[in-house]
Amino acid sequence: MKAYGYENPKYSVFLSVAKQLNECGIVPVLMGSLGLEIVTTKNWDVGDIDIHIPGDSRGWSAPVEEIIYQWEEVKKQLEGLGFSLVDLHEHAFEKGTLRVEFAGIALDDIKQIEDQGIRYRLLNATQYYQLYQASSKDSYRNQKNNQKDFAKIAYLAEHLK
Numbered sequence: 001m002k003a004y005g006y007e008n009p010k011y012s013v014f015l016s017v018a019k020q021l022n023e024c025g026i027v028p029v030l031m032g033s034l035g036l037e038i039v040t041t042k043n044w045d046v047g048d049i050d051i052h053i054p055g056d057s058r059g060w061s062a063p064v065e066e067i068i069y070q071w072e073e074v075k076k077q078l079e080g081l082g083f084s085l086v087d088l089h090e091h092a093f094e095k096g097t098l099r100v101e102f103a104g105i106a107l108d109d110i111k112q113i114e115d116q117g118i119r120y121r122l123l124n125a126t127q128y129y130q131l132y133q134a135s136s137k138d139s140y141r142n143q144k145n146n147q148k149d150f151a152k153i154a155y156l157a158e159h160l161k
Contacts, residue, residue, distance in 0.1 A: 011034065017051065029052040029121040029122070030120055033148075039123065044148075047099070048100065049098070050103070053104065068102055111123075136153060
Protein backbone atom coordinates (compact mmCIF):
# COMPACT_ATOMS: atom_id res chain seq x y z
CA MET A 1 0.00 0.00 0.00
CA LYS A 2 1.32 3.42 -0.92
CA ALA A 3 0.63 6.49 1.20
CA TYR A 4 2.14 9.91 0.66
CA GLY A 5 4.74 8.43 -1.70
CA TYR A 6 5.96 5.80 0.76
CA GLU A 7 5.29 2.06 0.84
CA ASN A 8 5.11 -0.23 3.84
CA PRO A 9 3.09 -3.48 3.98
CA LYS A 10 2.11 -2.75 7.60
CA TYR A 11 0.17 0.27 6.34
CA SER A 12 -2.26 -2.15 4.64
CA VAL A 13 -2.79 -3.88 7.99
CA PHE A 14 -3.38 -0.51 9.65
CA LEU A 15 -5.96 0.40 6.99
CA SER A 16 -7.85 -2.86 7.55
CA VAL A 17 -7.95 -2.19 11.31
CA ALA A 18 -8.94 1.45 10.75
CA LYS A 19 -11.72 0.40 8.40
CA GLN A 20 -13.19 -1.90 11.05
CA LEU A 21 -12.95 0.86 13.65
CA ASN A 22 -14.58 3.37 11.27
CA GLU A 23 -17.55 1.01 11.02
CA CYS A 24 -17.97 1.45 14.80
CA GLY A 25 -17.71 5.23 14.54
CA ILE A 26 -14.06 5.33 15.70
CA VAL A 27 -11.45 7.37 13.82
CA PRO A 28 -8.06 6.07 15.03
CA VAL A 29 -4.75 7.92 15.16
CA LEU A 30 -1.80 6.21 13.49
CA MET A 31 1.19 6.75 15.78
CA GLY A 32 4.68 5.39 16.24
CA SER A 33 7.22 4.57 13.59
CA LEU A 34 4.67 3.64 10.92
CA GLY A 35 3.00 7.03 11.14
CA LEU A 36 6.38 8.73 11.19
CA GLU A 37 7.39 6.81 8.03
CA ILE A 38 4.35 8.18 6.23
CA VAL A 39 5.08 11.75 7.35
CA THR A 40 8.83 11.67 6.64
CA THR A 41 8.99 9.04 3.84
CA LYS A 42 11.99 7.57 5.69
CA ASN A 43 12.30 3.94 6.78
CA TRP A 44 12.11 3.77 10.59
CA ASP A 45 12.22 -0.04 10.86
CA VAL A 46 8.62 -0.43 12.02
CA GLY A 47 8.15 -3.10 14.65
CA ASP A 48 4.54 -2.88 15.74
CA ILE A 49 1.58 -0.79 14.67
CA ASP A 50 0.72 1.86 17.27
CA ILE A 51 -2.89 3.02 17.15
CA HIS A 52 -4.43 5.56 19.49
CA ILE A 53 -8.16 6.04 19.82
CA PRO A 54 -10.37 8.25 21.99
CA GLY A 55 -9.86 7.42 25.64
CA ASP A 56 -10.29 8.47 29.23
CA SER A 57 -8.56 11.77 30.05
CA ARG A 58 -7.08 10.13 33.16
CA GLY A 59 -4.83 8.10 30.86
CA TRP A 60 -2.93 5.29 32.56
CA SER A 61 -4.38 6.24 35.97
CA ALA A 62 -7.83 5.07 34.81
CA PRO A 63 -8.77 1.41 35.34
CA VAL A 64 -7.37 -0.66 32.45
CA GLU A 65 -10.86 -1.45 31.12
CA GLU A 66 -11.74 2.27 30.97
CA ILE A 67 -8.56 3.72 29.41
CA ILE A 68 -9.94 3.26 25.90
CA TYR A 69 -13.51 4.24 25.09
CA GLN A 70 -15.52 1.49 23.41
CA TRP A 71 -12.87 -1.05 24.46
CA GLU A 72 -15.17 -4.08 24.12
CA GLU A 73 -16.09 -3.04 20.57
CA VAL A 74 -12.42 -2.47 19.66
CA LYS A 75 -11.53 -5.89 21.04
CA LYS A 76 -14.38 -7.53 19.09
CA GLN A 77 -13.30 -5.88 15.82
CA LEU A 78 -9.65 -6.93 16.21
CA GLU A 79 -10.61 -10.48 17.09
CA GLY A 80 -12.83 -10.47 13.98
CA LEU A 81 -9.72 -9.67 11.94
CA GLY A 82 -7.95 -12.69 13.43
CA PHE A 83 -5.95 -10.88 16.12
CA SER A 84 -5.70 -12.19 19.70
CA LEU A 85 -5.43 -10.04 22.80
CA VAL A 86 -1.98 -10.78 24.30
CA ASP A 87 -1.58 -8.00 26.87
CA LEU A 88 -4.57 -6.20 28.41
CA HIS A 89 -2.40 -3.62 30.21
CA GLU A 90 -0.74 -2.59 26.91
CA HIS A 91 -3.98 -3.19 24.94
CA ALA A 92 -1.85 -5.29 22.58
CA PHE A 93 -3.05 -7.78 19.98
CA GLU A 94 -1.06 -10.17 17.83
CA LYS A 95 -1.70 -12.09 14.64
CA GLY A 96 1.30 -14.15 13.62
CA THR A 97 4.27 -11.78 13.70
CA LEU A 98 2.09 -8.65 13.55
CA ARG A 99 1.53 -6.68 16.74
CA VAL A 100 -1.02 -3.89 17.16
CA GLU A 101 -1.13 -1.78 20.31
CA PHE A 102 -3.82 0.68 21.35
CA ALA A 103 -3.76 3.66 23.70
CA GLY A 104 -6.29 6.37 24.51
CA ILE A 105 -5.48 9.92 23.36
CA ALA A 106 -6.99 13.39 23.11
CA LEU A 107 -7.61 14.21 19.46
CA ASP A 108 -7.22 18.00 19.50
CA ASP A 109 -5.23 19.40 16.57
CA ILE A 110 -4.49 16.04 14.93
CA LYS A 111 -5.26 16.15 11.23
CA GLN A 112 -7.81 13.71 9.84
CA ILE A 113 -6.83 11.80 6.67
CA GLU A 114 -8.93 9.74 4.29
CA ASP A 115 -7.42 6.96 2.19
CA GLN A 116 -9.65 4.68 0.11
CA GLY A 117 -12.65 5.88 2.11
CA ILE A 118 -10.97 4.93 5.40
CA ARG A 119 -10.64 7.74 7.93
CA TYR A 120 -7.80 8.11 10.42
CA ARG A 121 -5.72 10.79 12.05
CA LEU A 122 -2.00 11.42 11.60
CA LEU A 123 0.38 13.71 13.45
CA ASN A 124 2.48 16.16 11.45
CA ALA A 125 6.29 16.36 11.70
CA THR A 126 6.18 19.05 14.40
CA GLN A 127 3.78 16.99 16.51
CA TYR A 128 6.00 13.92 16.11
CA TYR A 129 9.01 15.97 17.18
CA GLN A 130 7.17 17.13 20.30
CA LEU A 131 5.96 13.60 21.02
CA TYR A 132 9.43 12.05 20.77
CA GLN A 133 10.97 14.88 22.79
CA ALA A 134 8.49 14.18 25.60
CA SER A 135 8.73 10.39 25.36
CA SER A 136 12.54 10.48 25.44
CA LYS A 137 12.25 11.73 29.02
CA ASP A 138 10.13 8.75 30.08
CA SER A 139 12.16 6.23 32.11
CA TYR A 140 10.40 3.19 30.57
CA ARG A 141 11.10 4.33 27.01
CA ASN A 142 14.64 5.35 27.95
CA GLN A 143 15.43 1.73 28.76
CA LYS A 144 13.49 0.29 25.83
CA ASN A 145 13.76 2.67 22.83
CA ASN A 146 16.08 5.52 23.78
CA GLN A 147 18.47 5.32 20.81
CA LYS A 148 15.64 4.98 18.29
CA ASP A 149 13.85 7.97 19.84
CA PHE A 150 16.98 10.12 19.78
CA ALA A 151 17.57 9.25 16.11
CA LYS A 152 14.01 10.34 15.32
CA ILE A 153 14.41 13.55 17.31
CA ALA A 154 17.66 14.42 15.52
CA TYR A 155 16.15 13.71 12.11
CA LEU A 156 13.04 15.76 12.80
CA ALA A 157 15.03 18.65 14.31
CA GLU A 158 17.16 18.81 11.17
CA HIS A 159 14.20 18.66 8.79
CA LEU A 160 12.01 21.12 10.67
CA LYS A 161 14.56 23.95 10.39
